[in-house]
Amino acid sequence: MNIMVQLSLSRKLAILSDAAKYDASCASSGTEKRSAKGTQGIGSTAPGSGICHSYAPDGRCISLLKILLTNFCIYDCVYCVNRSSSNVARARFSAEDVVGLTLDFYKRNYIEGLFLSSGIIRSPDHTMEEMVRVARSLRLEHGFAGYIHLKIIPNADPALVEEAGRHADRLSTNIEMPTDQGLSRFAPEKRPEEIRTAMAGVARRWQAGRADPRAKARPERFAPGGQSTQMIVGADPSSDATILTRSASLYAGYGLKRVYYSAFSPIPDASANLPAVRPPLMREHRLYQADWLLRFYGFEVEEIVAGGSDGLLDLSIDPKLAWALTARHLFPVDVNRADREMLLRVPGLGARAVDRIVATRRHHRLRLEDVRRLCASLAKVRPFIEAADWSPGALTDSGTLAEKLKPAPQQLSLF
Amino acid sequence: MHAVTLTAPNDLDQWREPARRLLAARVPPDAVDWRMIGREGGLFDALAPEGGGAAGTAPVRVPRRFLELAETAICHSDPGRFGLLYRIAFRLQADRTLLEVASDADVRALDGLIKAVRRDSHKMKAFVRFRALDETGAQFAAWYEPDHYVLERTAPFFAERFAGMGWAILTPYRSVFWDGTALGFGPGARRSDVPETDAMEDVWRTYFRSIFNPARLKVKAMTAEMPRKFWRNLPEADLVPELIRQAQSREAEMIARKGTEPPRRHARMVARKAEGEPSVPAGEDFATLEDARAAAQACQRCPLFENATRTVFGEGSADAPIMVIGEQPGDSEDLAGRPFVGPAGRVLDAAMEEAGFERAKAYVTNAVKHFKFVPRGKRRLHQKPDGGEIAACRFWLEKEMALVRPRVVLALGASAAQALLGRTVTISKVRGKPLALPDGTPLMVAVHPSYILRLPDPAAAEAARAGLVADLAAAWSMAMDHGERAQPLDTGRRAP
Numbered sequence: 001m002n003i004m005v006q007l008s009l010s011r012k013l014a015i016l017s018d019a020a021k022y023d024a025s026c027a028s029s030g031t032e033k034r035s036a037k038g039t040q041g042i043g044s045t046a047p048g049s050g051i052c053h054s055y056a057p058d059g060r061c062i063s064l065l066k067i068l069l070t071n072f073c074i075y076d077c078v079y080c081v082n083r084s085s086s087n088v089a090r091a092r093f094s095a096e097d098v099v100g101l102t103l104d105f106y107k108r109n110y111i112e113g114l115f116l117s118s119g120i121i122r123s124p125d126h127t128m129e130e131m132v133r134v135a136r137s138l139r140l141e142h143g144f145a146g147y148i149h150l151k152i153i154p155n156a157d158p159a160l161v162e163e164a165g166r167h168a169d170r171l172s173t174n175i176e177m178p179t180d181q182g183l184s185r186f187a188p189e190k191r192p193e194e195i196r197t198a199m200a201g202v203a204r205r206w207q208a209g210r211a212d213p214r215a216k217a218r219p220e221r222f223a224p225g226g227q228s229t230q231m232i233v234g235a236d237p238s239s240d241a242t243i244l245t246r247s248a249s250l251y252a253g254y255g256l257k258r259v260y261y262s263a264f265s266p267i268p269d270a271s272a273n274l275p276a277v278r279p280p281l282m283r284e285h286r287l288y289q290a291d292w293l294l295r296f297y298g299f300e301v302e303e304i305v306a307g308g309s310d311g312l313l314d315l316s317i318d319p320k321l322a323w324a325l326t327a328r329h330l331f332p333v334d335v336n337r338a339d340r341e342m343l344l345r346v347p348g349l350g351a352r353a354v355d356r357i358v359a360t361r362r363h364h365r366l367r368l369e370d371v372r373r374l375c376a377s378l379a380k381v382r383p384f385i386e387a388a389d390w391s392p393g394a395l396t397d398s399g400t401l402a403e404k405l406k407p408a409p410q411q412l413s414l415f
Numbered sequence: 416m417h418a419v420t421l422t423a424p425n426d427l428d429q430w431r432e433p434a435r436r437l438l439a440a441r442v443p444p445d446a447v448d449w450r451m452i453g454r455e456g457g458l459f460d461a462l463a464p465e466g467g468g469a470a471g472t473a474p475v476r477v478p479r480r481f482l483e484l485a486e487t488a489i490c491h492s493d494p495g496r497f498g499l500l501y502r503i504a505f506r507l508q509a510d511r512t513l514l515e516v517a518s519d520a521d522v523r524a525l526d527g528l529i530k531a532v533r534r535d536s537h538k539m540k541a542f543v544r545f546r547a548l549d550e551t552g553a554q555f556a557a558w559y560e561p562d563h564y565v566l567e568r569t570a571p572f573f574a575e576r577f578a579g580m581g582w583a584i585l586t587p588y589r590s591v592f593w594d595g596t597a598l599g600f601g602p603g604a605r606r607s608d609v610p611e612t613d614a615m616e617d618v619w620r621t622y623f624r625s626i627f628n629p630a631r632l633k634v635k636a637m638t639a640e641m642p643r644k645f646w647r648n649l650p651e652a653d654l655v656p657e658l659i660r661q662a663q664s665r666e667a668e669m670i671a672r673k674g675t676e677p678p679r680r681h682a683r684m685v686a687r688k689a690e691g692e693p694s695v696p697a698g699e700d701f702a703t704l705e706d707a708r709a710a711a712q713a714c715q716r717c718p719l720f721e722n723a724t725r726t727v728f729g730e731g732s733a734d735a736p737i738m739v740i741g742e743q744p745g746d747s748e749d750l751a752g753r754p755f756v757g758p759a760g761r762v763l764d765a766a767m768e769e770a771g772f773e774r775a776k777a778y779v780t781n782a783v784k785h786f787k788f789v790p791r792g793k794r795r796l797h798q799k800p801d802g803g804e805i806a807a808c809r810f811w812l813e814k815e816m817a818l819v820r821p822r823v824v825l826a827l828g829a830s831a832a833q834a835l836l837g838r839t840v841t842i843s844k845v846r847g848k849p850l851a852l853p854d855g856t857p858l859m860v861a862v863h864p865s866y867i868l869r870l871p872d873p874a875a876a877e878a879a880r881a882g883l884v885a886d887l888a889a890a891w892s893m894a895m896d897h898g899e900r901a902q903p904l905d906t907g908r909r910a911p
Contacts, residue, residue, distance in 0.1 A: 059636025085677035252790030272674035370518035
């Protein structure tokens with residue numbers, strides 16, 4: 001006799017979305033352009049950025065219906081709210097429940113699509129098969145053209161991964177911990193090499209699935225939005241250097257679209273083996289900034305880490321500024337002459353501002369006032385640049401520069 | 416002063432006609448007064464735009480890009496938008512590159528309007544909430560209040576996305592309908608024209624409540640993206656104050672709560688797992704290659720395991736007459752989990768074929784079984800393994816040698832030779848010559864196929880390749896010359 005049958009859909013949703021909220025990703029971006037135009041179905045995706053249909057008071061975007069198929073799990077990962085030794089309420093959706101909820105929410109324009117994950121029930125194959133069944137039904141039976149993100153269970157049959165990739169926009173496997181040692185300690189049933197092998201499998205298949213312009217036949221569609229992963233920050237003693245080194249290696253190896261950093265957060269019925277503290281949100285924020293520097297600004301991990309101390313990023317200032325303060329011999333940079341790569345390294349100048357500087361200086365020499373109009377805030381930029389009418393003089397090398405540029409401590413406001 | 420009266424708030428064609436006439440007469444921007452009438456739902460749509468009154472014959476030209484930008488900017492609700500567009504069009508007559516000067520005040524103002532319109536359109540895609548018109552769930556309607564005149568430009572998005580259902584979006588200034596085939600526009604409407612609620616809204620609110628993590632309260636980050644002005648049309652928004660109020664106590668409760676006893680289900684699961692656990696062979700003695708391979712997966716004898724995907728063990732049968740040993744798996748081998756399947760593997764396969772060397776009958780492995788690399792952006796650059804890594808991995812190479820007991824060993828490249836001989840050798844000096852391992856097993860050394868790939872000079876590469884083919888052929892014939900294995904495997908005696 002199954003007690004779960006008696007749970008209402010709403011109750012199941014409450015349990016299984018609560019169980020899914022520790023996965024940071026909610027992105028609906030980066031996939032192919034697709035729409036239900038000319039069909040009886042619904043759904044569309046944009047190749048660029050996704051749409052956030054709401055925001056929770058934690059500041060996180062709500063783009064997808066992010067739920068677990070079930071939070072029953074045979075694994076006992078210490079950090080996880082769904083570990084088998086936890087006393088949280090358990091529930092299980094049927095594939096039809098998930099399909100119905102996705103369509104009902106989508107038709108009302110609440111969501112961009114579905115992000116489906118699951119506790120491990122019985123076996124990796126069985127779990128993966130259940131998730132694939134949902135995606136298959138949405139795509140083939142309901143003509144659903146919205147976004148689908150599926151979790152890949154390590155060790156699942158490659159044929160199931162293949163079918164997952166046929167229906168899904170994005171796939172992900174969480175690396176969970178910054179080190180293998182951390183993983184063995186906190187997730188004894190998970191094998192780091194099996195997680196990496198799952199990512200490698202997706203990476204290989206994804207490479208093969210990209211259309212070769214010379215090929216006659218188009219390869220079969222496979223997860224056009226690529227894959228992502230997530231690392232938990234602050235549950236183990238790993239430094240930011242360790243975390244970023246692992247990220248760099250994951251980006252290089254598996255063509256990841258994103259590494260998500262998830263500040264370890266208190267969970268209901270937490271294990272006694274874990275730090276019972278507030279989540280390190282500022283550290284998480286700095287790691288995202290550092291991740292951006294790695295991917296879009298041409299920085300190496302060593303340079304980023306040099307801006308902090310003992311392998312930890314400076315929490316009081318952003319990592320680019322922290323690096324610049326240790327590399328002052330490279331500044332000031334002349335905004336009228338410097339190449340793009342160097343402009344990208346100026347604190348306070350983002351990729352967009354750099355593009356506008358490069359475009360504008362073709363027409364006239366930039367003065368400080370021009371730069372003010374092109375970037376978000378001049379205060380951070382000014383000590384590091386020269387313009388037609390501006391030289392920072394001794395400011396660049398001033399011993400008190402770091403203090404000047406630190407944001408004033410702020411009272412946290414509640415509303 | 417030239418007065419121009421427009422009747423539609425966001426119709427570029429309507430602005431363009433008088434603007435062209437005024438520009439032809441070179442009427443300066445501050446001599447034109449742009450006005451709008453008929454804001455109430457197209458009441459005056461029938462009226463033609465009028466005014467201007469100027470006549471001139473000067474040629475009027477603007478870049479195509481300006482019209483594209485103007486099409487967006489004119490949807491802004493700022494009453495000054497018509498004048499700004501005219502001023503920029505006027506200045507463009509003398510300065511064709513004006514739009515590229517991003518720091519110009521007018522260009523920035525235009526950019527500001529465009530950004531606001533795009534954002535408003537984007538937010539409309541996000542925050543429209545449909546309500547079902549009846550039980551069948553085939554017809555939907557939404558009430559929406561945009562800041563700017565973005566309904567027309569945003570409607571196609573909804574038509575593509577919600578192709579298979581009927582829907583209407585009503586705004587104070589205009590309405591749009593989709594019947595499954597075409598968009599139709601109508602006058603503005605009222606909130607009371609759409610149903611007051613929808614049965615799914617409570618389910619959606621349940622989701623909103625549950626997906627929020629009270630330990631991560633960041634109200635400003637939420638309101639930056641979902642400003643309060645949107646809240647009145649979002650069914651989930653009235654939950655926000657309560658969720659914020661309770662957040663701190665919910666978090667404190669989670670932190671303070673002591674761990675509880677695991678449920679009985681967990682204990683049963685642990686017991687079941689302990690029974691059925693497929694054991695990874697322990698210890699350092701392996702009866703079969705499969706046992707060694709399984710144990711090697713968890714190898715942490717050197718630090719390479721952490722960044723490589725996995726151990727790439729050797730491949731081939733336990734009674735292979737010849738063993739081929741490379742340096743280490745490369746990027747492709749690391750991803751595939753098999754030796755010699757990447758670019759170097761293809762060179763090797765081709766050379767083997769030419770030499771009459773049957774790879775399927777050989778045991779193929781590497782001296783080091785994890786990929787060593789440095790990450791560079793989206794690529795992993797191969798690094799040569801050092802002496803310590805080669806020495807650490809000798810453990811596995813020795814297991815493979817002991818379990819396969821090849822008649823001949825072929826080492827490809829310096830790392831493999833070093834692993835076998837315990838010292839560094841110069842490949843050019845030892846290649847092609849019959850050597851022997853300490854236990855007497857014949858050893859041949861050849862170049863690593865990736866060496867051939869790295870040679871820039873085609874002639875040198877071809878010479879190296881020919882050498883590899885010759886060495887493969889020689890090693891193969893040595894292995895074959897010994898004929899059938901002299902002794903059965905299980906006697907434990909190595910073939911001479």
